[in-house]
Amino acid sequence: MLSREENELLTAVDNDTPMGRMLRRYWFAACLSEDLPQPGDDPIPLRLLGEDLVAYRDFSGAVGIMDRHCPHRGADLTLARAEDCGLRCVYHGWKIGTDGSILDTPNEPDFSRFKERISARSYPVEEHGGLIWVYMGPRDKVPPLPMLEWSFLDANQIVAHKVLVKCNWLQCLEGSIDSSHITYLHSDIIKSSPDGRTNTGQDFDPTRAQKTVEYLPSNDGHPRLHVEDTPYGFRYAAIRSVPEVEGRESNYVRTTLYIAPTITMIPDRPGFGTGPFYTPVDLTHTMMYVMRYRLGGPVDEEIVRSISGIRKGIDVEPDGTRARTPENHWLQDREAMRRGESWVGIPGIISGDTAIVESLGPIFDRSTENVGTADVAVVHARRLLLESLRISEAGGDPIGVGGEAIDYRALYPWEEVIPSDQSWQSHDPRAIRGIQERV
Numbered sequence: 480m481l482s483r484e485e486n487e488l489l490t491a492v493d494n495d496t497p498m499g500r501m502l503r504r505y506w507f508a509a510c511l512s513e514d515l516p517q518p519g520d521d522p523i524p525l526r527l528l529g530e531d532l533v534a535y536r537d538f539s540g541a542v543g544i545m546d547r548h549c550p551h552r553g554a555d556l557t558l559a560r561a562e563d564c565g566l567r568c569v570y571h572g573w574k575i576g577t578d579g580s581i582l583d584t585p586n587e588p589d590f591s592r593f594k595e596r597i598s599a600r601s602y603p604v605e606e607h608g609g610l611i612w613v614y615m616g617p618r619d620k621v622p623p624l625p626m627l628e629w630s631f632l633d634a635n636q637i638v639a640h641k642v643l644v645k646c647n648w649l650q651c652l653e654g655s656i657d658s659s660h661i662t663y664l665h666s667d668i669i670k671s672s673p674d675g676r677t678n679t680g681q682d683f684d685p686t687r688a689q690k691t692v693e694y695l696p697s698n699d700g701h702p703r704l705h706v707e708d709t710p711y712g713f714r715y716a717a718i719r720s721v722p723e724v725e726g727r728e729s730n731y732v733r734t735t736l737y738i739a740p741t742i743t744m745i746p747d748r749p750g751f752g753t754g755p756f757y758t759p760v761d762l763t764h765t766m767m768y769v770m771r772y773r774l775g776g777p778v779d780e781e782i783v784r785s786i787s788g789i790r791k792g793i794d795v796e797p798d799g800t801r802a803r804t805p806e807n808h809w810l811q812d813r814e815a816m817r818r819g820e821s822w823v824g825i826p827g828i829i830s831g832d833t834a835i836v837e838s839l840g841p842i843f844d845r846s847t848e849n850v851g852t853a854d855v856a857v858v859h860a861r862r863l864l865l866e867s868l869r870i871s872e873a874g875g876d877p878i879g880v881g882g883e884a885i886d887y888r889a890l891y892p893w894e895e896v897i898p899s900d901q902s903w904q905s906h907d908p909r910a911i912r913g914i915q916e917r918v
């Protein structure tokens with residue numbers, strides 16, 4: 480539970496708020512590379528951290544992200560023409576470079592030095608892992624890009640998608656670091672194993688890895704959560720008891736990484752990975768990015784999209800808007816629930832996740848909630864963000880930037896059954912993770 484004031488502090492995104500300033504110390508995904516597939520592509524509108532921007536790819540293939548309105552007299556630059564090394568406004572022909580410099584003012588006299596005194600607001604851009612990243616903070620404090628393991632994979636090993644969620648970014652994030660909901664909300668797809676078979680451990684069959692149902696090796700519905708702070712944020716283990724087999728007690732351990740402020744990494748089947756993370760669009764909208772990837776080979780995009788509920792043109796449009804919205808009650812299928820075919824009546828993991836966080840309202844008031852022991856990681860994330868905010872406002876570096884370098888590529892979550900007398904921190908998951916498949 481948070482006070483109303485803390486809730487307001489944590490959920491903010493605008494540049495004139497403490498959280499808005501802190502968020503601008505990190506890189507965010509601005510859009511997918513496929514949103515701007517070709518050099519010279521038409522500019523597209525973006526809204527990031529409450530700012531209206533335009534993104535385009537010039538003739539050389541470089542991407543620029545800048546203020547949506549022309550620095551001359553405010554024309555909308557989504558109407559502009561992408562050219563060599565810049566974007567040309569169609570109103571009076573001014574040309575703006577990807578770095579915001581004014582390259583040409585053809586309606587001014589030849590001798591004019593006017594353009595040297597002004598510039599457009601533009602932001603540093605990087606392109607990696609099928610995404611275009613943007614940094615909107617102070618130029619003397621640009622941190623390294625979070626190059627997570629999927630950044631190094633071939634395009635056919637990743638399914639990258641974006642989904643627009645109609646609520647504040649913090650409740651989206653809290654959904655991703657909330658392990659106990661998988662046993663309930665996702666029980667149509669992630670089931671407790673009826674026969675002791677698991678999708679982890681030595682008996683893992685990779686040919687089943689892309690099938691639609693995943694079996695958890697435990698039906699323990701109240702996991703114990705252990706949180707461990709790290710330089711990037713924290714990791715936690717959700718520990719579920721496994722029924723005694725041949726006199727041996729064991730635990731099913733599922734770790735999740737929280738990379739501040741909005742990246743999470745969630746366990747997937749051995750050799751696979753899932754990384755949901757979030758870009759605040761504005762106070763009440765969030766773009767969710769989900770990378771589902773396979774370390775050792777191509778993924779079956781059709782199955783991944785079907786499991787997740789993100790089939791192109793059916794569940795989600797190219798701009799991220801979804802067929803299931805609060806207005807149509809997320810098309811919940813009550814008949815399927817009555818027939819016992821579905822727990823929630825909203826098929827697909829991402830469909831369920833996005834519906835449920837939207838159902839909290841545009842900005843959830845956390846002063847009204849009642850958190851329990853299963854919510855330890857969510858509460859920890861809030862504390863960490865509040866502490867980081869205090870440091871940031873005092874002029875220091877928020878968590879994960881400005882300090883020791885972080886080897887993002889080496890970070891990954893895992894899930895496995897381990898003996899109950901072994902600590903999860905001492906377990907080396909690399910073999911079962913399919914580490915040999917890493918590129």
Ligand code: FES
Binds near residue numbers: 553554568569570573
């Ligand atoms: S408003 Fe863009 S060139 Fe004049």
Ligand SMILES: [Fe+2]
Binds near residue numbers: 654664665
């Ligand atoms: Fe979920």
